[in-house]
Amino acid sequence: MTDAPFVTSRAELHPLRRAWARVTVGQTLIWLALGAGAWIAVFPYIWMVSSSLKPTNEVYDADFTIWPKSFAGFENYHGVLFEQPYPLFLMNSTIVCLGILAVQLVTAIPAGYALAKLRFRGSAILLGTVIACLTIPINVTSIPLYLGLVKLSLLDTYFAMMFPFMVSVFAIFLFRQFFKGFPDSVIDAARVDGFSEIEIVIRLIVPSALPAIAAFSVFSFVAHWNDLYWPLIVVQSQEKMTATLSMMQYQSEFDTNYGRSFAAATVITIPMMLVFLFARRSFIRGITMTGVKG
Amino acid sequence: MARLSLQGIRKSFARTEILKGITLDVEDGEFISLVGASGCGKSTLLRIIAGLEHPDEGSVSIDGKPVDEASPKARNVAMVFQDYALYPHMTVAQNMAMPLIMGRLPMRARLPGMRLLTPGFAPLRREIATQVETVARQLRIDHLLERKPAQLSGGQRQRVALGRALVRNPHLFLMDEPLSNLDAKLRVQVRQEIVELHQNTGLTFVYVTHDQVEAMTMSNRVALLQEGRLLQVGTPDDLYSDPDSLSVARFIGSPEINVLPAQARAGGFEVGDQFIPVPHQLELGSDLFLAVRPEGVMVAGAGPRDGRQMVTLAVTRTGMEDLGGEIILHTAVKGLPGIDLRARLQKEAGGVDLDLRNLPLDLNLSFSPRSCRLFAASGARIRAGAERAASLPTSLESVG
Numbered sequence: 306m307t308d309a310p311f312v313t314s315r316a317e318l319h320p321l322r323r324a325w326a327r328v329t330v331g332q333t334l335i336w337l338a339l340g341a342g343a344w345i346a347v348f349p350y351i352w353m354v355s356s357s358l359k360p361t362n363e364v365y366d367a368d369f370t371i372w373p374k375s376f377a378g379f380e381n382y383h384g385v386l387f388e389q390p391y392p393l394f395l396m397n398s399t400i401v402c403l404g405i406l407a408v409q410l411v412t413a414i415p416a417g418y419a420l421a422k423l424r425f426r427g428s429a430i431l432l433g434t435v436i437a438c439l440t441i442p443i444n445v446t447s448i449p450l451y452l453g454l455v456k457l458s459l460l461d462t463y464f465a466m467m468f469p470f471m472v473s474v475f476a477i478f479l480f481r482q483f484f485k486g487f488p489d490s491v492i493d494a495a496r497v498d499g500f501s502e503i504e505i506v507i508r509l510i511v512p513s514a515l516p517a518i519a520a521f522s523v524f525s526f527v528a529h530w531n532d533l534y535w536p537l538i539v540v541q542s543q544e545k546m547t548a549t550l551s552m553m554q555y556q557s558e559f560d561t562n563y564g565r566s567f568a569a570a571t572v573i574t575i576p577m578m579l580v581f582l583f584a585r586r587s588f589i590r591g592i593t594m595t596g597v598k599g
Numbered sequence: 600m601a602r603l604s605l606q607g608i609r610k611s612f613a614r615t616e617i618l619k620g621i622t623l624d625v626e627d628g629e630f631i632s633l634v635g636a637s638g639c640g641k642s643t644l645l646r647i648i649a650g651l652e653h654p655d656e657g658s659v660s661i662d663g664k665p666v667d668e669a670s671p672k673a674r675n676v677a678m679v680f681q682d683y684a685l686y687p688h689m690t691v692a693q694n695m696a697m698p699l700i701m702g703r704l705p706m707r708a709r710l711p712g713m714r715l716l717t718p719g720f721a722p723l724r725r726e727i728a729t730q731v732e733t734v735a736r737q738l739r740i741d742h743l744l745e746r747k748p749a750q751l752s753g754g755q756r757q758r759v760a761l762g763r764a765l766v767r768n769p770h771l772f773l774m775d776e777p778l779s780n781l782d783a784k785l786r787v788q789v790r791q792e793i794v795e796l797h798q799n800t801g802l803t804f805v806y807v808t809h810d811q812v813e814a815m816t817m818s819n820r821v822a823l824l825q826e827g828r829l830l831q832v833g834t835p836d837d838l839y840s841d842p843d844s845l846s847v848a849r850f851i852g853s854p855e856i857n858v859l860p861a862q863a864r865a866g867g868f869e870v871g872d873q874f875i876p877v878p879h880q881l882e883l884g885s886d887l888f889l890a891v892r893p894e895g896v897m898v899a900g901a902g903p904r905d906g907r908q909m910v911t912l913a914v915t916r917t918g919m920e921d922l923g924g925e926i927i928l929h930t931a932v933k934g935l936p937g938i939d940l941r942a943r944l945q946k947e948a949g950g951v952d953l954d955l956r957n958l959p960l961d962l963n964l965s966f967s968p969r970s971c972r973l974f975a976a977s978g979a980r981i982r983a984g985a986e987r988a989a990s991l992p993t994s995l996e997s998v999g
Binding site: 488490491493494495496497498499500501504507508509512513 | 646649650651670671672676677678680681682684685686687688697698701702706709710711763
């Protein structure tokens with residue numbers, strides 16, 4: 306048996322052709338479906354970036370081009386970044402988001418621990434209340450909250466911007482589900498060793514729940530960074546304006562500078578994308594882990 | 600070192616009564632095992648001693664002082680858990696140092712990240728580290744100090760758990776089935792190490808297990824629990840050869856003790872069709888249970904006679920387990936349907952010339968009345984007059 310020149314076995318094919326040979330119809334369909342999904346998710350961003358480089362009349366143009374016919378990118382981005390106190394808006398957004406997140410974590414982690422691991426009278430009712438509260442949207446409570454803040458003359462303060470979100474029932478529920486999987490015997494061992502309950506939370510529960518905490522932090526930060534509704538209600542001056550709210554400045558009753566609005570939207574979105582990129586792994590781990598254990 | 604005293608401990612969970620009045624005294628330096636089938640309440644009792652649960656009724660005292668209101672920390676007990684319960688993201692050294700850090704450093708100095716901000720506590724921290732190293736060397740885990748629990752084998756984790764319990768010199772050493780997650784060979788080895796630990800430290804040990812072999816081989820005294828009650832408390836030999844009730848006799852020993860029905864007659868009792876005279880005071884005509892350990896049973900005519908009348912029963916062989924040095928013979932007693940008789944026969948028994956491998960299917964087994972224990976139909980032990988005085992007070996309540 307020497308070489309067989311007329312038989313071209315699969316193994317002898319060029320690697321690329323070999324790879325193609327393994328593609329099946331099913332795989333192709335899956336790729337098409339995934340590609341369509343990805344396009345639906347990504348296209349608005351492409352549109353946003355593209356429009357941010359166009360003058361307003363071209364944004365309205367019927368035939369859409371990704372690259373603008375008349376480039377207005379410099380004016381738009383200059384307008385956003387330098388013709389208004391943009392660093393101040395970014396700082397306001399950051400202060401509000403971090404403030405909300407800090408208070409949410411400080412309240413929700415102990416609450417989640419208590420609901421997951423402590424036995425006390427009424428804990429089941431409390432948990433039911435927490436779950437019920439998940440269904441109440443901010444719009445329901447916004448008028449009483451607003452009136453209360455007016456009475457206390459706290460409008461246009463950081464506190465007013467953070468206050469409705471400081472206790473997150475979603476976070477309490479998420480952490481409760483996550484903490485439930487923590488072994489009881491380790492908590493008992495800690496009690497025997499002399500840990501106080503709060504030290505159990507700080508030294509044992511929190512380090513084990515870092516993926517969940519990271520995931521929630523991204524959720525919370527993005528949600529409040531993008532929030533337009535509440536800042537629109539309580540912010541009155543430019544000094545307290547958040548980045549998202551600042552986009553509203555290019556709108557008036559007579560004219561809206563869409564090119565510049567899109568430039569602002571792009572600038573505001575970039576920090577969030579960076580946050581997500583850096584926290585991506587623990588974010589996904591946090592979500593999938595709670596999913597399994599819940 | 601401490602004495603432990605439990606007074607009338609009762610505990611219910613959601614209307615199910617787990618502990619139905621436990622009274623028990625443990626002497627200083629004693630090794631006592633709480634043994635019982637799963638669900639008998641032994642772990643709950645241990646958790647009550649530790650202060651992790653609170654009894655509905657009754658009181659726990661350590662060294663004569665009631666500790667019912669005291670936290671687990673204030674009781675100064677150490678506990679080893681079945682799944683080791685190590686702190687997962689801390690190193691072995693940190694795990695072992697935790698009880699000392701919690702006991703000696705104030706709150707402000709022991710929170711994470713406070714090490715640099717509280718330099719005043721540096722000498723104390725060094726002392727704790729030295730102490731951890733000393734204990735780690737004793738347990739031969741000093742080369743593992745920088746590892747995380749996930750990087751350790753089961754036996755190593757078990758040692759770390761023991762080390763964490765040992766570092767702080769506890770009053771009481773509590774163990775909740777610490778060997779059940781180890782493989783058989785390691786279990787025997789660690790069992791020996793725990794016994795040595797008890798001898799070296801002289802501490803009071805309370806050891807919970809469902810394994811009667813562990814309880815019998817390790818402890819000075821065994822407390823047998825069943826359905827929330829203490830059936831008997833005594834030395835391993837007491838429970839084995841002088842059980843207070845049929846339940847105790849049945850729980851202790853493997854293979855299980857043989858139980859035969861018998862009837863009381865004047866001056867003795869009748870089993871099968873044989874009359875055996877005994878000195879006990881028996882209620883005439885009442886049903887009795889006769890219990891005999893498998894090692895007390897022998898092939899008729901083959902064993903040494905003690906000059907007394909032997910109880911001999913005709914049986915049919917149903918099975919044989921060859922354990923190497925000995926054979927467990929399973930038989931059904933003829934004329935007593937549903938009654939089995941097990942015999943543990945030594946292959947190298949002195950002076951016995953018997954081919955154990957070729958026993959006939961039908962044979963006669965016999966045992967001496969001296970090796971029998973008599974029980975009433977209720978399961979309570981019937982003792983001869985002299986024997987009764989030796990029984991413990993706890994055993995009287997537990998019958999029934």
